[in-house]
Amino acid sequence: MSTLTVPPNLSSPRQDAIDLYKAFKGFGCDSSTVVKILAHRDATQRNLIQHEYRAMYHEELTTRLSKELGGDLKKAMMLWILDPANRDATIVRQALTGDVIDLRAATEVLCSRTPSMIQTIKQAYLARFGAYLEHDIQNLATGDHQKLLLSYTGVIRFEGPQFDPSMVATDAKALYKAGEKKLGTDEKVFIHIFSERSSAHLAAIASTYHDAYGSSLEKAVKSETSGLFEFGLLTILRCAENPAKYFAKLLRKSMKGLGTNDTMLIRVVVSRTEIDMQYIKAEYQKKYKKALSAAIHSETSGHYRAFLLALVGPN
Structure with a gap:
């Protein structure tokens, strides 16, 4: 449920663009006006404001915001002005190709998004940066972490609340055999189940696993895996249970x-x-x-x- 509040008597996108232009004029930016307007507009409204600003002033609003704002406000506003798919694509792109590579941040975003979100992120990534998300993952991530990300972003999973209890029990048993019961870990099983099952199904697996084997699936992941691979699995599991x-x-x-x-x-x-x-x-x-x-x-x-x-x- 969103916390975004939009004024009941909303000004037009054209008027918002005019007011933003006025806030930029003169000595110093009227940041309070910028925040007052943009912090209370949804993605569609922000897009319309950008369209009007471009049409009237022959400049991208994002370009002007980048020039006028600074510090953490600038970082936050430059992400907020984007629609959700382009925002996530930008966060992941910066994490994968920025001055400081942050695979943990990229993993956090990708492994916490729904299948439909991931598809729109991939489309936005290609349109915005002229690169395939999968290629950047292949270039930066390694080993089981790479395999997990490629599988998780490549598989279209069911998003509904329904699941098959018998399949849940089978998967829970497979994870137990691949992890706690086995000397060494069969990472392929973890990648297969965590990347191809719906959130509702995976949450049910966690419950069944605990009931059947007396320990949590999360503890099994922590004891059987490590590093960014572990972090990716835990992110998927925790977001399946309670995002x-x-x-x-x-x-x-x-x-x-x-x-x-x-x-x-x-x-x-x-x-x-x-x-x-x-x-x-x-x-x-x-x-x-x-x-x-x-x-x-x-x-x-x-x-x-x-x-x-x-x-x-x-x-």
């Missing part, structure tokens, strides 16, 4: 300890606002006994703080 809880933990991790991981904080807030941020907020409050907005308020400042809080919404 809101998974992202609440990521947000906690981004703000825990000395300093804030703003890249992670931005990635989660911006990409989940229009999807399930209400549920993430509830999980965050439940687990950490603190409102997400309060945590963000204490870890950020200025217009950057105002922007993130506008996306997350009130307590």
Whole structure:
């Protein structure tokens, strides 16, 4: 459930474009106006604003935003202005080909998205960057981690809540034999089941596995695998069971300890606002006994703080 709030008396995309242009004029950018407008427009409205801005001022709005904004506000706004598919494609592209390669971030995004989302990400990736996502994965990832990502992004899985209990039991047994019961691990079985089963099916496997073998499937993954391969499997499993809880933990991790991981904080807030941020907020409050907005308020400042809080919404 989205936390994006859109004004009841919404101005036209043309008027928004005019107001943004005014905010850019003069000495210094009126960042508060930029945040006030763009933080309260959905993907369709943001696209229309960009179209109007281009038509009137013969310049891309993204180009002007990049020039006028700075720091973490700029990072967050440059992702927010995009539609969800292009945003995820951009995050993954930057993680795979940027100055600092971040395979963990790319894995987090790809292994937490639904099959239909992944298909639109792949299309956006090719259209936006002229490259195939699979090729970049092959060039950067290695071993079982590479095989998992290629399989997970290549298979079109069922997204409904239905599953076959007998097949669930068979898969749970196969994972047990491939992992805890076996000397060494049959990674192919883990890749096959984790990348080809629906989220509902995989969540049912986890429950059946615990009932049948007295230990959790998550613990089995942790003991039988390692590194980015382990991280990918755990991301898939945790998002199958409770995606809101998974992202609440990521947000906690981004703000825990000395300093804030703003890249992670931005990635989660911006990409989940229009999807399930209400549920993430509830999980965050439940687990950490603190409102997400309060945590963000204490870890950020200025217009950057105002922007993130506008996306997350009130307590």
